[in-house]
Amino acid sequence: xxxxxxxxxxxxxxxxxxxxxxxxxxxxxxxxxxxxxxxxxxxxxxxxxxxxxxxxxxxxxxxxxxxxxxxxxxxxxxxxxxxxxxxxxxxxxxxxxxxxxxxxxxxxxxxxxxxxxxxxxxxxxxxxxxxxxxxxxxxxxxxxxxxxxxxxxxxxxxxxxxxxxxxxxxxxxxxxxxxxxxxxxxxxxxxxxxxxxxxxxxxxxxxxxxxxxxxxxxxxxxxxxxxxxxxxxxxxxxxxxxxxxxxxxxxxxxxxxxxxxxxxxxxxxxxxxxxxxxxxxxxxxxxxxxxxxxxxxxxxxxxxxxxxxxxxxxxxxxxxxxxxxxxxxxxxxxxxxxxxxxxxxxxxxxxxxxxxxxxxxxxxxxxxxxxxxxxxxxxxxxxxxxxxxxxxxxxxxxxxxxxxxxxxxxxxxxxxxxxxxxxxxxxxxxxxxx
Numbered sequence: 001x002x003x004x005x006x007x008x009x010x011x012x013x014x015x016x017x018x019x020x021x022x023x024x025x026x027x028x029x030x031x032x033x034x035x036x037x038x039x040x041x042x043x044x045x046x047x048x049x050x051x052x053x054x055x056x057x058x059x060x061x062x063x064x065x066x067x068x069x070x071x072x073x074x075x076x077x078x079x080x081x082x083x084x085x086x087x088x089x090x091x092x093x094x095x096x097x098x099x100x101x102x103x104x105x106x107x108x109x110x111x112x113x114x115x116x117x118x119x120x121x122x123x124x125x126x127x128x129x130x131x132x133x134x135x136x137x138x139x140x141x142x143x144x145x146x147x148x149x150x151x152x153x154x155x156x157x158x159x160x161x162x163x164x165x166x167x168x169x170x171x172x173x174x175x176x177x178x179x180x181x182x183x184x185x186x187x188x189x190x191x192x193x194x195x196x197x198x199x200x201x202x203x204x205x206x207x208x209x210x211x212x213x214x215x216x217x218x219x220x221x222x223x224x225x226x227x228x229x230x231x232x233x234x235x236x237x238x239x240x241x242x243x244x245x246x247x248x249x250x251x252x253x254x255x256x257x258x259x260x261x262x263x264x265x266x267x268x269x270x271x272x273x274x275x276x277x278x279x280x281x282x283x284x285x286x287x288x289x290x291x292x293x294x295x296x297x298x299x300x301x302x303x304x305x306x307x308x309x310x311x312x313x314x315x316x317x318x319x320x321x322x323x324x325x326x327x328x329x330x331x332x333x334x335x336x337x338x339x340x341x342x343x344x345x346x347x348x349x350x351x352x353x354x355x356x357x358x359x360x361x362x363x364x365x366x367x368x369x370x371x372x373x374x375x376x377x378x379x380x381x382x383x384x385x386x387x388x389x390x391x392x393x394x395x396x397x398x399x400x401x402x403x404x405x406x407x408x409x410x411x412x413x414x415x416x417x418x419x420x421x422x423x424x425x426x427x428x429x430x431x432x433x434x
Contacts, residue, residue, distance in 0.1 A: 001251075001265075001280050003273050003303045006315050016230065018214045026185045026214040033189035038196045044186040051155040053181070058197050060163070060179040068168035076166065080173050083358045084135050090360030091143045094379040106392030115145035116382050118199065120191035120223075122206035123167055125154035125183055130207075131170030136362050136377065137205045138174040144382035150201060151176050152191060154183030184208075188215035192223045205377070207364075226377060230368035231260035231300075234352055235321040235341075237312050237334070240269035242327040243348060247272070248279030250325055250351055255296035256289040262300040264319065266312045273303045313337050320371040323352050342371045396422060 018026070032040040038055045046052045069077065100110030121137040124130065134151070141149050151171055157164035163181060171179055180198055182190060188208075194200035203224040204216060216225045234254035236247050251263035267273055280297060287293055306312040309328065316324060320340035328334060331346040338344055342365030343355050356363045364377040400423045407415035 001263075001277050001297050001301045001303050003277060003305060006266075006304050006306045006311060009302055009304050009315075016210060016213065016228075018210055022210060023214055026211055026218055029185040029211075030189040030192075030215060030218050033186055033195065034193045037194075041182060041186055041190055041195050041197075044184070045155060045182055048184055048186070049155050051181075053155065055197050058180050058182060060168070060181055062177070065168050065172040065176075065179070068165035068172070071165035072169050077169065077173070079358075080131065080135070080170055083132065084139065084173055086358060086360040087135050087139045087362075088143065091140045091362070091379050094140075095143060096380070096383065100388060103395065105395040105398060107395040108388065108390040110388035112386040112388055113383050114386070115147070116141075116202045116224075116384060117146070118148040118150070118201045119146050119382060120201035120204045121149065121151050122183075122187060122191075122204065122208050122212060123151055123153035123171075124206070124208045124212070125157040125164070125167075129157050129164035129167050131164075131166045132357050132363065133206065134167060134170040134176075135174055136364050138171075138176060140362065140377060140379050141205075141382040142175065144379045146382050148178070148199075148201075149176060150191070150198070151179040152182050152187040152198075153179070154187075155181040183212075185211045185215035185218075188212060188219060192219035203382070205364075205381070226364065226381060227366065227370070227374065229364075230370075231262065232257040233262040233264075233319075233322040233367055234325065235264045235266060235316055235319055235323070236325045236327060237309070237316055238265060238267045238269070238272060238325075238327040239309065239329060240272055241329045242267070242269075242272055244272055244275035244279045246348055246351070247276045247327060248283050251276070251280060251297070251301070252283055252287060252293050253352055254323065255293040255301060256287060257292075257296075259292055259295040260300060261296045262321075263297055264301065264321070265303045266306060266315050267303065268306055268309055268312060270305055273305050277303060309334065316341065320366075320369040322365045322367045322371065323355070325350070325352060340369075340371045342366045342376055393426060397426060 029044060042053055096113050098111060098113045100108055102108050119141050123134055138149055153163055153167060156162055188204060190198045191201045191204050201223060205226040207229045213228050217228060232254050234251060236250060238247055247265060254261050255263040265276055284290055284294055304315060306315060316338060317340045322342045324341040325345040326334055327348055335344055335346055343361060345352055345355060355361055362376040362378060366374040400419045403419050404416045
């Protein structure tokens with residue numbers, strides 16, 4: 001990892017829009033699924049995933065989910081259950097209630113909150129299996145009250161035979177009852193528009209490769225989506241009290257995701273900078289995903305030396321990282337000054353994987369600097385809100401003239417007349433009664 005002063009550092013991250021060829025491929029797949037349904041879905045599954053299925057074989061039966069328990073360690077089941085409990089408890093605290101407010105003039109204003117009816121969760125099956133992402137998508141939707149949650153995942157994980165059993169167990173532990181063995185852009189299109197076998201959803205969540213990301217962008221508007229996720233990121237803000245072994249390990253925990261992941265240390269200590277640089281080099285040698293992590297730290301990794309923690313905080317807020325670890329002597333004293341970060345980890349024992357897997361907060365977090373304006377996935381992502389307006393006669397008579405004034409100012413006479421006819425009718429009625 002290179003050591004650079006703050007003034008010389010510039011992390012250039014761009015949103016991935018895909019090549020013209022990739023976009024054209026995705027548009028064709030989405031269009032074919034929309035027109036042909038299952039026929040196109042099965043054709044692309046055979047062509048792209050090299051798996052020949054019938055329509056009846058698309059759905060993963062509950063027996064297959066239960067059989068997967070025999071292929072995983074009991075310790076994994078225990079861990080996934082503990083994690084699920086923590087995630088559920090955290091998200092339960094985010095629940096909202098509908099509300100109504102009676103006004104003195106007899107009007108009622110309020111907000112009705114309802115869960116989405118049907119949500120689709122994409123579980124990737126590329127370079128690695130991520131059963132934790134099953135929990136992070138499904139549990140907030142369940143807490144929100146979504147009655148129908150459907151999972152889709154490629155028919156084989158990481159080139160292996162069938163769906164990874166750890167994904168199946170995570171789905172079973174999360175209470176998923178509807179799951180299909182289909183992946184890629186064709187799965188996103190099936191969720192968005194429906195086929196004979198898969199009913200359409202209201203929202204699609206979950207990460208995937210470039211074809212999945214482009215398909216989500218293509219179907220947005222027909223359905224909602226969570227986001228277009230970019231490469232993973234971590235920034236560690238540290239002073240001379242930080243342990244270089246811990247810092248290096250945490251940087252590599254994100255660098256191993258993929259070659260485009262970003263791992264950055266921001267520190268006031270030149271001594272720590274050099275120690276971490278050496279530690280990264282040493283720890284890389286023993287890392288199973290060494291080649292991926294090495295490419296990441298070479299291309300997108302850096303150690304930024306700043307003159308003060310104030311300057312370091314400015315750098316952090318400019319980077320707006322997905323994950324931020326604060327490893328300084330008094331981490332709590334600085335947490336309130338962080339304006340842009342998806343998740344903030346405080347102190348030497350709050351390593352990023354604590355949040356990724358177990359603590360409870362969601363690990364689906366804004367990337368590519370989008371923490372400037374967006375948030376981690378939570379219960380609010382799976383609800384919708386309706387405004388409630390009941391205006392009394394007294395309120396309309398009192399405020400009608402102001403409404404008419406605003407409508408005519410915008411040149412919308414029909415709006416104005418919808419109010420004026422009521423004022424005229426009610427005024428006439430009162431006059432007749434008087």
